[in-house]
Structure formats: structure tokens, C-alpha cells
Amino acid sequence: MKTDRARQSIETGAQLSTDVEAEASARQSRVGPMTDARRRQTIILCLIIFLTAMGVRLLSWHDTRQEVWNVQTVVVDDYRNIARLFRQGGISSFLSRSSPLANPNTLNHPPGYSILMALLFSIFGESDAVIQFFQIACDALAAVVIFLTVSLLLPRSTALISGLLVALSPQFAWNCVLLLPDSLSVLPLVLAAYCVARAYRCPRMTTIMLAGALVGLSCWLRANAMLLAPFMALAVALLFRRGRRLASAAALLGGALLVIAPLTIRNAIVFRHFIPISLGAGQTFLEGIADYDEQKRFGIPDTDMGIMKWESEIYNRPDYYGTLFNPDGIARERMRLATGFRIVRSNPVWFFGVMIRRGASMLRLERVRLTSPEPPVAHALAVADASMPAWTNSPAEWLASGSLMSAQAQARLSPDGGSLQLTGDDSKYGVQLASAPVPVRQDTDYVLVLPVKIERGRAIINVMGTDKSNTVYASNIIETVEAKTPEEQPVKMLRLPFVTGSDADRIQVTITNGASKPASPIVHVGPVRLFELGPASYVWTRVPRKLIRGIQKLFLTAIMLPLTLIGVLLLAGARRGRTLLILLVVPAYYLCVQSATHTEYRYVLAVHYFLFTISAVTLSWLGGALWKSLRKIRAFRRVSA
Numbered sequence: 001m002k003t004d005r006a007r008q009s010i011e012t013g014a015q016l017s018t019d020v021e022a023e024a025s026a027r028q029s030r031v032g033p034m035t036d037a038r039r040r041q042t043i044i045l046c047l048i049i050f051l052t053a054m055g056v057r058l059l060s061w062h063d064t065r066q067e068v069w070n071v072q073t074v075v076v077d078d079y080r081n082i083a084r085l086f087r088q089g090g091i092s093s094f095l096s097r098s099s100p101l102a103n104p105n106t107l108n109h110p111p112g113y114s115i116l117m118a119l120l121f122s123i124f125g126e127s128d129a130v131i132q133f134f135q136i137a138c139d140a141l142a143a144v145v146i147f148l149t150v151s152l153l154l155p156r157s158t159a160l161i162s163g164l165l166v167a168l169s170p171q172f173a174w175n176c177v178l179l180l181p182d183s184l185s186v187l188p189l190v191l192a193a194y195c196v197a198r199a200y201r202c203p204r205m206t207t208i209m210l211a212g213a214l215v216g217l218s219c220w221l222r223a224n225a226m227l228l229a230p231f232m233a234l235a236v237a238l239l240f241r242r243g244r245r246l247a248s249a250a251a252l253l254g255g256a257l258l259v260i261a262p263l264t265i266r267n268a269i270v271f272r273h274f275i276p277i278s279l280g281a282g283q284t285f286l287e288g289i290a291d292y293d294e295q296k297r298f299g300i301p302d303t304d305m306g307i308m309k310w311e312s313e314i315y316n317r318p319d320y321y322g323t324l325f326n327p328d329g330i331a332r333e334r335m336r337l338a339t340g341f342r343i344v345r346s347n348p349v350w351f352f353g354v355m356i357r358r359g360a361s362m363l364r365l366e367r368v369r370l371t372s373p374e375p376p377v378a379h380a381l382a383v384a385d386a387s388m389p390a391w392t393n394s395p396a397e398w399l400a401s402g403s404l405m406s407a408q409a410q411a412r413l414s415p416d417g418g419s420l421q422l423t424g425d426d427s428k429y430g431v432q433l434a435s436a437p438v439p440v441r442q443d444t445d446y447v448l449v450l451p452v453k454i455e456r457g458r459a460i461i462n463v464m465g466t467d468k469s470n471t472v473y474a475s476n477i478i479e480t481v482e483a484k485t486p487e488e489q490p491v492k493m494l495r496l497p498f499v500t501g502s503d504a505d506r507i508q509v510t511i512t513n514g515a516s517k518p519a520s521p522i523v524h525v526g527p528v529r530l531f532e533l534g535p536a537s538y539v540w541t542r543v544p545r546k547l548i549r550g551i552q553k554l555f556l557t558a559i560m561l562p563l564t565l566i567g568v569l570l571l572a573g574a575r576r577g578r579t580l581l582i583l584l585v586v587p588a589y590y591l592c593v594q595s596a597t598h599t600e601y602r603y604v605l606a607v608h609y610f611l612f613t614i615s616a617v618t619l620s621w622l623g624g625a626l627w628k629s630l631r632k633i634r635a636f637r638r639v640s641a
Contacts, residue, residue: 042151045160046144053140053167056371056548059541060173061132063372066497067476068178069128075109076179082106083117095266102270104329107279110263112220113181132177135184139176142187142609143167149194150613152201153579157623161616166609170552174368175602182602185221188214189228189586189606196232197582200239205251208236212255219260223277224603228589229256235585239578273330281597282336283307283324288598289343292354298343305482307336359595364557365608366601371548374473375538377445377497384447384495384531391438391530393509395420398528401436405510409433419451419524422511424459426519429512432459437466437506438530445533448496448509451526454478455486457516459523463498466506473498473507477514478523491526499536560615567617583613 069076085093085100093099094111117131124130147163166172176183195211215232218225233249240248260277267275283304290302301310304324311332312321319327344351395413398420404411408425409432424432440446448463458479465471474496480489500507511523571580587607594604 042148045156045163046147049143049147049160049163049167050140052164053143054136055544056168057136057139057173057176059371059545059548060170060369061136061177062376062538062541064174064177064369065129065132066376068132071178072180078108079114079117079179079181082111082114083121086115086118087122095269097270104271104279104325105323107267107271107275107325107329109181109280110220110223110278112217113184115220116184128179131179135176138187139172139183140167142172142190145187145190145194146609146613149190149197150583150616152194152197153576153582154617155620158613158616158620161619162613165612165616168548168551168555169608169612170368170370170555171366171601171608172605173371174366175605178602180602181221182605185218185225186606186609188218188221189225190609192218192232193582193586193610196236196239196585199236199248200578200582203240203244203248205247208248208251209255211236212252212257213259214255215252216256216259219256219277220263222603223280224590224594225606226260226277227593228586229253231589231593232585235581238581271330275330279325279329279333282333282340284598285340285596286336288358288596289340289351289354291598292357300339300343303482355595358599359591362591362595362599362604362607363561363611365555365560369475370552371545373471373542373546373549374499374501375536375541375545377447377499377533378537379445379533381447381495381497381533383533384449387531389449389529390440390446390532393435393438393528395526398433398435398525403434403436405431405434414524419453419526422523422525424457424511424513424516424519424521424523427513428515429460431510431512433511435509435528437508440500440504440507440530441532442500442502442504443536443539444500445536446498446500447531447533448474448498448528449493449531450496450509450528451491451493452478453489453491453524454480455489455522455524456480457518457521458514459516459521460512460514461494461496462510462512463496464508464510465501465504466508467503471501471504473500479514486522491524497533499539502539502542560611563615563618564611566621567614570617570621571614580614583610586610 082101085106089096089099089101093101096102100106116134120130120134121127143163143166146166147159150159150162172183192211192214195207195214199207199211211232212229215225215229218228229252233252236252237245237249264274264276267273286300286307287302287304289298290300290306293300299310301307308321308324312318317328320332323329325333396417399411399413402411406425406427410423411433412421413419414421422433424430450461452461458477461476461478462472463474465473476494476496478492478494480486484490509528511525513519513521568580568584571577587610590604590607
């Protein structure tokens, strides 16, 4: 009966054999010499995946290159400043106690990304585009590595789908153009998984040690994977037969320690403390607790500025307010950890529930900007400074001719009439206010300029088409500045560049809620001006853009998570436990370990690279079942004829 079920699974396209001899035969064939035809096929498929990933990411860069600097601006500046210090002092300054690099504030992040920036800047000059193109290429390579890894474990059709899912993902395309190390840190992890899969098929200690070294390399970029090596060593021990388990686990741990140890030794020399990689665990630990402390029982702030202010007050040290790690950064970090562990010990059941909720949140796909159906503006925005606006809308005109889109939203003029004050409803992303339709030219570059002050919460300013498709031409999220009162919030001069479509004749400016905390954002908007910059360029990219955007709309949690769960059941039902272990060891680590601390989507980016491989199992199975059904229909028609 079991054999019949396995044959049925193979016939339907999943090809997930449960027969031990078939598994051993497949293992021998995969690790043996490749035929020329198979090698050519592999190279062609790798090129298809790589070029697809590069194309998707380059379009994302093309869309967002003018605005990525708005994301984590302070963190990006920290990385850039440390890179400049590396260039000025050389590697010797990294080991000197008198160097600016010996400032504890430089320990907020591992130094790998700054070192990479310094190296690239030395070769190509200081340019954000250089960093972004390097990250784009590395992330495209990660899609290829996913394909090669799955090829060692599952049918090639499943591997191809896995690689294409990674290549087309809007989440990965967006994160790899940000000036942050998060996407770069994933490539060593997927390479480590490839090495583990390779060693499982053809056991070699050097391959296992290389897997550990790659985990260590990822830690030089982001410290989140610091405990992944022992976690992965446990998985490796389960993969191999008795007699090789301990040696394999030790080899993986040894590889990771060899790469991480120089950083730990340097920290001990320069700071005279045991700091494995970097500081920041205590800060994020406390902020993670505060995020889920809805009743504020523990009195812990949930932001960096809040932590600094809190510490300056409880320790009566005004000099603590302003930086996280100087002065007394190491001692403060240990006190943060002690405070966090004390809260956990006192509330174990509550904290376990927090870990479950946080782990579940990691399974959700990030809401990111999809590839735009329209090309970006090619003209310099400075053209608007020397030209007359094509359209203006004063606060009074917006109030008179615009439309409130929510019954709970309220709009009124400021006492001096210089701004329009909008108080939104408590919806998450509901449209609150829309301007009257504005006539525009087709295939033309525009920029919308308006002053905005956000007094409370978060809001989104959109430029949208008035057709039924509700095309968003431009968008910008505005939110309050930390540690400032409503009266102290600054007025931001927004510039929203966009290109009108080939069939566009009118647009609208809308204000939408941005998942505000607290709800009901309060926004002040000044006079709105629209400038026409000139005819649009790159209009030929509309066809691939619309195709990619249509596919990217499917990258939703409601679609991908069920596919992943079904894939797990298919592999478990086919007794492919070791395959599941290899593909899920990295997600399992983040779900178990990262869930104990504060997390953001970019911290756990690696999780979805591997979950997509499980989703691909389901898609491959569905494709096989569909193909079998079509063959049966054709065969029936032939018999009937």
C-alpha cells in the first residue's frame, strides 16, 4: 500500500520517493559526474534565474533610487561614517585603542558592512549606486544558490520554481537596494545551506567546515545569526550516521569560530571586555519587551531615544542622553540585559506568549512597494525650482473642492489659513481625503511639491490616477519624529516625482492612514504645487514592469503561507524528513531564537528564502497534478475518437 502511494506521488509530479533504495540511487546520481547535457542545462537555468533576479532588482532600484536614503537614515550614516574612518586610518586603526574606531558607539553594528563600503569606495569612489549594484548582484546570486541547493534534494522542476520565486519576490528586490547589510547577510546563509546539502549527499569535513565559516561571515554583517552555528550543528548531527555526527557538528562549529574569533579578539584588545560580535542585544531586547507591553506595566521605552532618556533619568546621568553606548556603553548594555532577563523571569508565561506572537509575525510577508507600472522620472527635480507650477491647490481650495473619504475624518483650516488640518479615522490604511481631479499630459514627467507636518501617527501621501485601476503614481509615508512634542514636529517639504501613463488624463492627491500608532493621525498640509518637467523617458519598460508587477501581487501571506504549509505536509508524507531539516533549519533558528528579542522584517529576511523552497514543492505538485489531468483528458479524447 505504501509503495502504491509513493508511485502515485511520483506520477502526479511531486516525485517525492519514499523508497530507501531509490533515495540512495538518486544520491549517487546527483553527486556523480554530470553529463555534458545536464551541465549545460544547469548553466542555462542558473543564467535564467540570475538574469531574472537582476532585472527585477534593477527595476526596483530604478524606481526607488531617489528615496531609499529616507530608510533608516541615521543607521546608514553610521555605516558610512565608520567606512570613512576605515579609509582614513586603514586596518591598523581597527586594532588601535586610540583610534576613533575605539569609540563604543561604533559597536552598535558588526563592522563587516562598513569594511565592505570602505573597500568599494576606495575602488569606485563614494557612491551609493556602487553599494546598491553590489547588493543587487549578490541577492541575484542568492536566488541561483537556492536553485542549486534544492536541486540536490528535490526534482529540478521544484528547484527552478524555488529560484524563480526568490528572483521575483518584491520583498527581496526592495530590501537589496536599501543601504543596509540585511540582504547581503543572507547570501552566506544560503551558501551555508548549500554546503550542508552538498555534504549530506557527499560527506566531506571541509564542506561542513565551510558551512560554519559562511555562518560566521554572515555575523560580520549582521549579528542576528550569532547562535545559528550551534543550532545548525545540531541539525548536521541528525543528518549523518553514527560515528560521523560529533565530528561533523564540531567541524561546523569550528568553521564558524575561526571566522568570528578575530572580531571577538579585536574587541577584547580594544575594549578590554568580552564582546563576541557587537553591542545592541540589550537595547533590542528591552525594546522588544516594550513593543508587547500594551499596558506599560514594566515602564520600558520602545525606542532608542526613549531608552537613552530612561537611562539618563534612572541613573541620574544626563550624559547618557544622546548616545546608546558612550559613556559606559558596555556596562549599560549589560544592565539592559539584566533588566530584560529579570522581567522574563518574573513573567515567563507572558514572555512565552510574546515569543509565539513574534514568531508568527515572522511568517508574514512584508508589505513593500511593488515594481511600478510606470518608469521613474528622468528629469532633474531642480527644474521645478526655476519654473511656474502647472497646478496649485491652496488649503482653502482643497477644503472647498476636495472630498472627505471617511465619515469619521475631519478637516479644517488653521487659524491663519496657511494649512489644512486633517484628523483621520481609526482605520489601518483607509483613504481620508482626496483632492479634486487634476488634468495632466500623457507620458510626462511631473513632480508634486507640498509642505507637510505630521502631528500624530503616520500617514501616506499618494498621487493616484482617477481611472478604475487606481494606479498609484507616487507615494510617501510621513510620521512623527521621535522625542519631539506635537508642537515641535518639523514641517517637511515633500517632493513626489512621477510619470503619467499613456492613457492618463487626470490625477488626484490623496491622504491615507499609514497604520498609525496611536490611531487617527493628525496631518497639516500646506499649499500644493504640481510642476511639469518634460516628456517621459524609459517608457519601453512598461511591458516588463506590468508583467513583473502582476506576478508580484501574488506574493502575499494569504497565498504563500498556505503553500508553505502544504509543502511541509507533502514532504513529511513522503518521509523526506532530512530534506525538511536542511531547508528549514535557518527558519527554525529565527523562529526559536530571534523571537526572544525585538525583530523587524529585515532582521529575519533569510526565513523567506527558505520558506519559498517549501512553497515551490506545493507548486510543483500542483503543476504535476494538472499535467497528469491534461494527459488523461487527451488520452480519453483519442480513445473516444
